[in-house]
């Protein structure tokens with residue numbers, strides 16, 4: 292079996308190769324998913340997006356995007372949308388996905404990044420990384436979502452509104468006021 296080399300910045304990889312990997316992992320119709328509406332018009336966060344290489348071949352990728360929660364009173368809470376996380380079908384269940392997510396979360400935590408949100412399998416993302424659907428039950432999205440797959444990760448000192456609209460990041464830095472938001476009781 293080939294050896295997994297270090298993770299590298301995703302920006303160093305041919306975008307066409309990344310798109311091909313995503314087609315293999317999610318299917319070519321993946322662009323219709325609500326996750327794509329959430330990040331529409333956004334550029335990926337380069338420092339939180341990685342590729343996994345094995346013998347020089349792309350076998351996994353993770354991307355993160357700037358999004359926001361907007362409450363009824365207009366407060367903007369910036370978040371990071373994590374995903375897609377993709378592992379080549381021939382290389383799944385070998386620890387590559389966990390390594391990609393762990394590296395991204397470690398980088399995010401080290402830089403006091405915003406709370407993370409994703410759409411994915413709770414069994415995987417809660418079990419290994421503490422993402423919970425309980426934070427997101429009353430959030431509105433720009434498309435359909437299975438409620439038990441809308442997962443957020445809240446670190447100590449972070450807070451999220453219980454009711455808000457999740458969408459692409461539009462708020463300016465000066466407008467971001469997460470400390471004004473009442474923490475969820477979950």
Ligand SMILES: CC(C)(COP(=O)(O)OP(=O)(O)OC[C@H]1O[C@@H](n2cnc3c(N)ncnc32)[C@H](O)[C@@H]1OP(=O)(O)O)[C@@H](O)C(=O)NCCC(=O)NCCS
Nearest residue numbers: 316374376377378383384385386387388389411412414415
């Ligand atoms: C989901 C995915 C990212 C996981 O990465 P991976 O490298 O295959 O998995 P890992 O080796 O990191 O983790 C393996 C463990 O997670 C479990 N696991 C893997 N995928 C899972 C899933 N979708 N749901 C629940 N558990 C899962 C395995 O059973 C295994 O558990 P074990 O160690 O007790 O046997 C990868 O399989 C993938 O790309 N799948 C297709 C695309 C997708 O569904 N992405 C997630 C939505 S963003």
